[in-house]
Structure formats: C-alpha cells, structure tokens
Amino acid sequence: MITLLSCAKTMSFSSKVKAPLQTEPRFKTEAADIALQMSQYAVDDLERLLHVNSKMALENYKRFQEFHSDFAPELQALLAYTxxxxxxxxxxxxxxxxxxxxQDHLRLTSFCYGLLRPMDLIRPYRLEGDVRLPEFGGQTMFAYWRSRLTDLFIDEIKASGGVLCNLASGEMKDLFDWARVEKEVRIITPEFRVWKKDKPTTVVIYAKMCRGEMTRLILKERIERPDDLLSFSWEGFAYDEEFSRPDHPVFISGQ
Structure with missing residues (x-):
C-alpha cells in the first residue's frame, strides 16, 4: 500500500533528526526549471501569485533567488515540511x-518537485497549483505535472500492492489524471469529522492532525491491508460504520 500526503506550505531547513538516507528527487531538473522561472518575478508579483502577505512574498523571493546556489540549504522532504x-x-x-x-510506502505531492519520496533532498520554496508560467505555455502547475506524474504514480502503487491510501487534500487529485488512477488501482480515502450541531462535520485542523496520526500508524505498524485502517483511534476519533462507504471510511469524534 502507498500512502499519499500533501506537501506543507511551511518548511524548515535545519533538523536535529538524522535520517539514514538521502535521495535525489526524480524531477529535480523540472524543479530547478520551475524555480528559475519563479525567480524572474518581483516581490509584488509573488505576493499576488502565491496569495501571501508582503513579508512572506519577500521570503520566497529570496528563496527563488538562491535556489540554484551551491549554498542553498537542502533537507529530506519528510523533515523539511513542518x-x-x-x-x-x-x-x-x-x-x-x-x-x-x-521511503518505499509514502509519497508527498509538491507543486515544485512533482512527487517526492520522504528521503528526497529538497530546497526551500513556496508554490501554488494555480500558478501559470508563460514559459510552460501558460498552463497551471496542476496541468504541468499531470502528464508527468500519472504513469509513475500508478506504477508505484501497483508495485506496492495496488492500493492507495489517499490522505492528501482534495486539490492534489488535479496533479494526476485521477480518473485513470481510480480505474487502475484501489483508492482508500479516509475522512475525519467532528460531531457538531447534530451532524458530523469536517474541521480542517482536526482533519490535518488525523491525517498525520493515521500516516504515523500506517508507517509504524507497517499496515498493508485497508481493513486494518479501521482500527485507527486518536483523541476520540474512531471508525463509524454508519457514515462510511466502501473505500471511504469515516472516523468521527465527539458523538
């Protein structure tokens, strides 16, 4: 089973953790090209493109300016995202x-690097899926990556048992030809809800926390069978059969 997570918008490039492996991103060349195009934008442009304030725009302006430097910091993706x-x-x-x-069972989406393994060394950046780069025909980053990632993604899932546990945010589907992914592999999409006002409701912060906790469970317990996901329990969240559908298990807290 492969588990898919979204990249985070916040990153750090120092860590006390010493991971046992360093690997090169499969799309390192594409990432460098994207960063080069982004380095052409002024701070004001980045504020608009990245939907950030001026302080964050300046930070990412500096990141893209330094991206190709020999001195740009690098860290494994699993440690870099915070x-x-x-x-x-x-x-x-x-x-x-x-x-x-x-490294074998977790994949991370990235608008700059496409699809990452946990031990891939990456450099600091911020990017959004709706950014359109003229040098790439004006297509969004979603469209740019779709043709590059779909076959690789499907092949990796098949090589790992043919099951995907999709714990990424919904927009990340657009990085792939999702209809093809659905057709060729089995996709398990857990949902996490909090009981509020007499109905189970998705609360983003709790959903994110549960995605991290479930991924931790999968990796620590070496979970390979979808049915074993139903044992997930954390801070009151537990499997609820009534609200679940095949391949869409729902975990509810506060009922």
Missing amino acids: GIVFKRLDPQSFTKEDFLYA
Missing part, C-alpha cells in the same frame, strides 16, 4: 527502519 500533518506524523520518533519503510 505543517500540522507533519508535526503529528512526528518523524523525530522514527527509527532507521521506519524511515526506510516510509
């Missing part, structure tokens, strides 16, 4: 064997 999902995933607690298992 969003809520990755905090709950808690790679600081991973053993060498956990890291190696994750």
Whole structure:
C-alpha cells in the first residue's frame, strides 16, 4: 500500500533528526526549471501569485533567488515540511527502519518537485497549483505535472500492492489524471469529522492532525491491508460504520 500526503506550505531547513538516507528527487531538473522561472518575478508579483502577505512574498523571493546556489540549504522532504500533518506524523520518533519503510510506502505531492519520496533532498520554496508560467505555455502547475506524474504514480502503487491510501487534500487529485488512477488501482480515502450541531462535520485542523496520526500508524505498524485502517483511534476519533462507504471510511469524534 502507498500512502499519499500533501506537501506543507511551511518548511524548515535545519533538523536535529538524522535520517539514514538521502535521495535525489526524480524531477529535480523540472524543479530547478520551475524555480528559475519563479525567480524572474518581483516581490509584488509573488505576493499576488502565491496569495501571501508582503513579508512572506519577500521570503520566497529570496528563496527563488538562491535556489540554484551551491549554498542553498537542502533537507529530506519528510523533515523539511513542518505543517500540522507533519508535526503529528512526528518523524523525530522514527527509527532507521521506519524511515526506510516510509521511503518505499509514502509519497508527498509538491507543486515544485512533482512527487517526492520522504528521503528526497529538497530546497526551500513556496508554490501554488494555480500558478501559470508563460514559459510552460501558460498552463497551471496542476496541468504541468499531470502528464508527468500519472504513469509513475500508478506504477508505484501497483508495485506496492495496488492500493492507495489517499490522505492528501482534495486539490492534489488535479496533479494526476485521477480518473485513470481510480480505474487502475484501489483508492482508500479516509475522512475525519467532528460531531457538531447534530451532524458530523469536517474541521480542517482536526482533519490535518488525523491525517498525520493515521500516516504515523500506517508507517509504524507497517499496515498493508485497508481493513486494518479501521482500527485507527486518536483523541476520540474512531471508525463509524454508519457514515462510511466502501473505500471511504469515516472516523468521527465527539458523538
């Protein structure tokens, strides 16, 4: 089974964790090309393109300017991303064997690097899927990656048992020809909801925390069978058969 997570918008490039492996991203050349195009934009342009404030736009202007430098920092993707999902995933607690298992069974989406393995070395960046680069025919980053990632993604899932546990955010489907992915492999899409006002409701922060916790469970326990996901339990979240559908297990808290 392969588990898919979204990249985080927040990144760090120092870590006390010493992962046992460093690998080169499969789309390192494409990432360098994208970063080169992004380095042509002024701070004001980046503020608009990345939907950020001026401070964050300046930070990412500097990142893209330094991206091709020999001195640009690099860190394994699993340690570089620092969003809520990755905090709950808690790679600081991973053993060498956990890291190696994750390398084979976890994939991370990236608008700059396409599709990452946990131990791929990446450089700091920020990018959005709706960014259109004139040098690439004006297509969005979603469209740019779709033709490049779909076959690779399907092949990796098939090589790992033919099952995908999709814990990425919904927009990440657009990085792939999702109809083809659905046709060729089995996709399990867990959902996490909180009981509010007499109905189960998705609360984004809790959904992100649960995605990280479930991924942690999958990697630590070496889960390969979809049915074993139903044992997931964290902070009151538990499988609810009534609201679940085949391949769409729902976990509810506060009922």
